[in-house]
Amino acid sequence: MLPDRIGNYIIExxxxxxxxxxxxLGRDDATGAFAAIKELPASLAREEGFVARFHREIEVLRSLNHPQIVRLYGCGTDRDTHYYAMEYVEGETLTQRLKREKRIPWREVVSLGILICGALKAAHDIGVIHRDLKPSNxxxxxxxxxxxxxxxxxxxxASGKLTATGGVIGTAEYMSPEQAQGARSSRRSDLYSLGSVLYVMLVGKPPFQGSSAAEILNKHRFGQFDKPKSFLPELPSLVDEIVCQLLEKDPSKRPPDAYVLGKKLQEIQRRVDFQIEAAQGTYHSRLEGGETTSRQPAGSPSSDFPPIELGPTFVRDLVRAEIDLQNRQSLFSRILNNTYVLVILFALVTGGGVYLFLNTGIEPEEQFEIAKDLLEGPPGPAWFRARDQYLIPLLQSDPVRWRDQVEPYLQKIEVYQIESTILPSRRRDRVDPPASEPERLLRLARAQLDAGDVPAAKKTFESLRVLLEGNGQYQVLKTIVNNQIEAxxxxxxxxxxxxxxxxTSFERAEKFHTSGQLDNARQIWQGIITLYQDDPTATQWVEQAQSLLDNSR
Structure with a gap:
């Protein structure tokens, strides 16, 4: 039943x-302004988890301010109904458009992809992963x-409010493989979902379909999709390749973040336009009296042109044709038609093309922003790529301008590199002996932490920090110790x-046990054991659940 009003809004x-x-759709009773009102019904409000999730969504929207993300106006509670008011967007969902049109032209798909990248970057920059990117959203x-x-x-x-693993969350058709297996999501999980959205816009169906959610999730993890180009032969190869890269099973093979992806999509637009212009290139014929005419090969509109492979023969022929047509009767023309001269010219053109391909459109400021975005992600190979491909070249090109901005990031990478070297990992079979006494104590604290003795580890870290204070010989180790304490x-x-x-779960199990619903209580106890048996800091909870489970039999 449609409510008459919610809070200050009259429901339309x-x-x-x-x-x-x-x-x-609600209209503000005081201002007459329209807003979209989302409510959490009283039936769901009785479940603490739903209320927490609803208010987390409010806090996320409150922290976001981007033109490609709906804005939050306010929130409240009305007669046991939790609600919030957000920006009302006239138009339709992507789902509605796809139902009507089936497919969307690739140029518009790329343009929409760039806009979505902007929204994802804004969310990722404040530590928020969407996890449910799909056409209806x-x-x-x-x-x-x-x-x-x-x-x-x-x-x-970024807030640590969710555990590292959990249930499968998201919509099956657009869910990343890591989400499908219940692993923790990352920025690249959202990029996989974006790849699925781009795919459905181009092809008219998701990359994976099935008769059940379980079947679809299994295909995301292990299946192989048909490339978009197999359905759309006219689709530019560059577009096909970026969609396939987004749908890689291994997150490390996807673009590092939404900013880099957005730049790639913009570059694809420019490169495809260049290819089309080259294929349609205007050929000039010099007439008597110095006049020129232009003619273009007949063909379909530019959006229907297939991608052009710019191989060596293509570049050479363009150079030769332009020289012949514009300088047909000149001595200069005869010189340029010399084979050796053309070989040299071809080498220059090809070399210049490669240089432009590698450096197109990336200004120093953009290189710095890309490096910053890579370093905002989890430590790993992306950090070293930020250092080697962006930060060090910037410092070498203009040390006066970039030193103060670049060096803190280089130090951050150095700390991570040293930390990953001196702190032993349980996955490493061989660990080099410590190079100093502070390093030995640091490893001792990490071993205490790995054993689940958090109080002892914290005490060791804090004591070591006191000893390192003011000792300039161990500045990097001091930074590592501070990082460990903050973590x-x-x-x-x-x-x-x-x-x-x-x-809370134990309390629910106790209620079931008291009311005679023993199977439900046992399921909760077994769930606690399954989820936390490998967590040394949760040993007491696991032992309590195991004891209750054993006594119930």
Whole structure:
């Protein structure tokens, strides 16, 4: 039943519905302004998890301010109904358009992809992963823009509020392989989902389909999709390749982040336009009196042109044709038609083309921004790529201008590199002996941490920090110790929330046990054991669950 009003808003009509409630078009009783009102019904509000998820979505929207993301106006509670008001976007969802048109022209797909990248970058920059990017969550405006909405299952990875693993969250057709197996999502998980969205816009169907969600998830993890170009032979190869790269099973093979992907899509637009212009190139014939005429080969519109491979013969023929046609009667023309001269000219053109291909459109400021974005991601190969491909070249090109901006990032990478070398990992079979006493103590603290003795590890780290204070010989080790202490403090906040969650689960199990629903209680106890048996800091919870489970038999 349509409510008359929610909060200060008079409800006009229903816009949509989903697992987290309904969305209505509301009109502000005071200003007359329209807004989209999302409610969490009272039936769901009785579940603490749904309320927490609903308010997390509100906090995510509150922290985002980007033209490609719907804006939050306000929130509240009305007669036990939690709600929030957000920007009302006139137009339709991408799902609605695809139902009507089946496919979208590739140029528009690339343009929409660039806009979506902007929205994802804004979210990722503040530590938010959407996790449910799909056509129904993309609103298309009448002026050709797009708005990202529905952060209801977003993962706030910078806050440590979610555990590293969990249930499968998202929509099957657009879910990344790592989400499909219940692993933690990352920025590249959203990029995989974006690849699926680009695919469905181009082809008219998702890359994987099946009779059940389980079948589709299995295909995301192990299946092989048909390339978009197999359905659309006229699709430029560059577009086909970037979609296939986004749909790589291995996240490390996808673009590093939304910023880099957006730049690649912009570059694809420019390169395809160049290829088409080269294929249609204007040929000039010099007439008597110095006049020129132009003629273009007949053909289909530019958007229908297939990609042109710019091989060596193509470049040579263009150079020769232009020289012949413009300088037919000149001595200079005869010189240029010499084979050796053409070989040299061809080498210059090819070399210059390669240089432009590698450096097209990347200004120093853009290189620095790309490096910053790579370094905002998790430590790993991307950090070294940021250093080697962007930061060091910037420092070499203009040390006066870039030293103060680049050196802090280089130090950050150095700390990570040393940290990964001196701190032993349980996955490494061979570890070199410590090079100093502080390094030995640092490894001792890490071993205590790996054994689950968090208090002892923290005490060792803090004591070591005191000893290193003012000792200029161990500045890098001091930074590593500080990083470890900060990480422990963040984990303690996360652990408190984990413990509260487990405690709530025990209380639910006790209610089931008291009311005679023993099977439900056993499922909860077994779930706690399964989820936390490999976590040394949760040993007491696992032992308690195991004891209750054993006594119930």
């Amino acid at each position: 009509r229903q816009l949509g519905s989903g697992g987290m409630g309904n969305v209505y 993309l609103l298309l405006t009448p002026d050709g823009k797009v708005k990202l909405t529905d952060f209801g299952v977003a993962q706030v990875f 422990l403090e963040r984990q303690q906040v996360s652990r408190a929330e984990r413990d509260a969650f487990i405690q």
